[in-house]
Amino acid sequence: MNLVAYSSTNPSMINMGKTLFEKIWEDHIVVEKKNNPSLIYIDRHLIHEVTSPQAFDGLRMNNRSVRRPDLTIATMDHNVPTNDRSLPILDQTSAIQIQTLEKNCKDFGIQLFDITSPNQGIVHVIGPQLGITLPGTTIVCGDSHTSTHGAFGTLSFGIGTSEVEHVLASQTLWLDKPKPFEIRVEGKRKNPHAVTAKDIILSIIKNIGTAGGTGTVIEYRGDGISDLSMEQRMTICNMSIEAGARAGLIAPDEKTFDYLRDRQYTPKNYESLVDYWKDHLKTDSDAKFEKNYTLHIDNIAPQVSWGTNPGMTCDVTESVPSPEDFSKGDHNQKKGAEKALEYMDLKPGVLITEIKIDRVFIGSCTNARLEDLIEASKIIKGQKVSPHVRAMVVPGSQMVKKQAEDLGIDKIFIDANFEWRESGCSMCLGMNPDILSPGERCASTSNRNFEGRQGTGGRTHLVSPVMAAAAAIEGRFVDVRKMDLN
Amino acid sequence: MKGNVIKYERDNIDTDVIIPGQYLKIHDYAELALHAMEGLDPNFHSKVKEGDFILSGRNFGCGSSREHAPIALSHSGIKAVLALSFARIFYRNAVDGAFLLPIEIERDAYSNISEGDEIDIDISNNTIKNLTKKQTYKMKPFSEIIGKIIESGGLFKYKPIYD
Numbered sequence: 001m002n003l004v005a006y007s008s009t010n011p012s013m014i015n016m017g018k019t020l021f022e023k024i025w026e027d028h029i030v031v032e033k034k035n036n037p038s039l040i041y042i043d044r045h046l047i048h049e050v051t052s053p054q055a056f057d058g059l060r061m062n063n064r065s066v067r068r069p070d071l072t073i074a075t076m077d078h079n080v081p082t083n084d085r086s087l088p089i090l091d092q093t094s095a096i097q098i099q100t101l102e103k104n105c106k107d108f109g110i111q112l113f114d115i116t117s118p119n120q121g122i123v124h125v126i127g128p129q130l131g132i133t134l135p136g137t138t139i140v141c142g143d144s145h146t147s148t149h150g151a152f153g154t155l156s157f158g159i160g161t162s163e164v165e166h167v168l169a170s171q172t173l174w175l176d177k178p179k180p181f182e183i184r185v186e187g188k189r190k191n192p193h194a195v196t197a198k199d200i201i202l203s204i205i206k207n208i209g210t211a212g213g214t215g216t217v218i219e220y221r222g223d224g225i226s227d228l229s230m231e232q233r234m235t236i237c238n239m240s241i242e243a244g245a246r247a248g249l250i251a252p253d254e255k256t257f258d259y260l261r262d263r264q265y266t267p268k269n270y271e272s273l274v275d276y277w278k279d280h281l282k283t284d285s286d287a288k289f290e291k292n293y294t295l296h297i298d299n300i301a302p303q304v305s306w307g308t309n310p311g312m313t314c315d316v317t318e319s320v321p322s323p324e325d326f327s328k329g330d331h332n333q334k335k336g337a338e339k340a341l342e343y344m345d346l347k348p349g350v351l352i353t354e355i356k357i358d359r360v361f362i363g364s365c366t367n368a369r370l371e372d373l374i375e376a377s378k379i380i381k382g383q384k385v386s387p388h389v390r391a392m393v394v395p396g397s398q399m400v401k402k403q404a405e406d407l408g409i410d411k412i413f414i415d416a417n418f419e420w421r422e423s424g425c426s427m428c429l430g431m432n433p434d435i436l437s438p439g440e441r442c443a444s445t446s447n448r449n450f451e452g453r454q455g456t457g458g459r460t461h462l463v464s465p466v467m468a469a470a471a472a473i474e475g476r477f478v479d480v481r482k483m484d485l486n
Numbered sequence: 487m488k489g490n491v492i493k494y495e496r497d498n499i500d501t502d503v504i505i506p507g508q509y510l511k512i513h514d515y516a517e518l519a520l521h522a523m524e525g526l527d528p529n530f531h532s533k534v535k536e537g538d539f540i541l542s543g544r545n546f547g548c549g550s551s552r553e554h555a556p557i558a559l560s561h562s563g564i565k566a567v568l569a570l571s572f573a574r575i576f577y578r579n580a581v582d583g584a585f586l587l588p589i590e591i592e593r594d595a596y597s598n599i600s601e602g603d604e605i606d607i608d609i610s611n612n613t614i615k616n617l618t619k620k621q622t623y624k625m626k627p628f629s630e631i632i633g634k635i636i637e638s639g640g641l642f643k644y645k646p647i648y649d
Binding site for chain 1: 495496497498500502503506507508510511512513525526543544545548549550551552553571573574575578579582583629630631632634635640641642644646
């Protein structure tokens, strides 16, 4: 007799077209038998200082080694201070976590991009930049925003520390097969400099909800997606987890192949891989998705989150909603809105453009790539940050920082009184010295506006880099479509 | 498995309120437990007892992949979280380390179980008995892989047996 009564899985369909997700999944099955879970091979394992120490402890305790140190890449990003790198790390617990990662990588023979490396940066920024992220592969990392890599047609998802240990030990994972979810993004944005990939993904989450993608892998399709640059596609896939999805995927195309060509770790046989990917990595025309949703983007506005989850978002032209607006939903939705407004100290009916801010954060794995910084710099050129606002730019990696400096972007920010910092997760998650003080209100290009996310009592409004830059100058939110951005 | 219920009548309880980011540097689980639910309910630590259950709405555990979230709850004494639905990474983390049982419930259980009720969870029959109110509810069955990992006592103890 079973100790646990569980439901049986459905037998998989045969002789039907396959989605991109199903193809990558099937390419990675080590073991799959009826009435048993699937053992999936992992091609690349990215690790960082926060979710790995216990996994290495587990390996040592059981006298295990890392099965494929050559497929494991480490960096430090969550804890690292973003000020002068020559100074010692003052927070003792952070310093210990960073030293622990150094020791673990040394002991187990893992490549580490440490705090002094020109390749250091947010793990989801450096993977693609170094050519470690490749189409058709599987990538895991002990970080939920691993979904970012899906922009390259990579099946990538966040895992917990037990699974990190399992992958270190075996290069595989036992998994429940997620369901494929098609999200089509159709149409053309009238002002693509003002209405960005961030606004597209926030609109999607606003519409399908923070659990709209639970148990699925989203494939983003349509001309609204193929029009986007690779960096913009990463912003889309990055926030798939905020809709509850395991992963986001975009089929690779010429933009993908061009982006990854001649990177530091691009494989030598790259062109033959491209030929294979072109042929293989696309959803068949007769494939079936379990779920579908379409967003038309011709008329979408810049988005600003007003509440305490990414689904609580509205157009910049709207006003803060009333909990009564949610009374058609169940009781929890209305109550959730009430709690959110209380935490955010906002009154229903106040125009979004009347909300004054104290801080601006341009950074995170969602929006700290070169293109994000270039676009934001156009807004502020020749202007000054509002005297009541403290604004910072934290490039996603040391490489992004250098590229921006080579273009003189740093000067534009510094001249406008932005702080220009070293790379790391910074104020996205309140784990390092960059935090909000209680009650401070921030326009942030990060991915989560949860209570306390950027520091206890801090209030987060999620926006695009151009919206954040404009808010820094004006001291409040403004509709960037009204500015000359071309 | 019997215990008393601590009820949070809301959706989307995220990992940042279950264990705020500044505590992810803590290596000692007993110390981590002191900060469980701190972002939502600063009184949690003083009211939670060994063997208690949490009851909540939809999308429990959304957000970060931090395994610290189920660990902090587990080391506070929480044996199961009952919710209308779960975010997948939290759900999987909870069973991988055998930290606690994530139990998906139906609306009747969510509405009828009150704070402080004593309930008895029977995962071999997928039922929840409310001993205080003398009611019985169905729980949603675990998927096959989750059921097998739970039976084994965690991911590292799971050994598949093939025909």
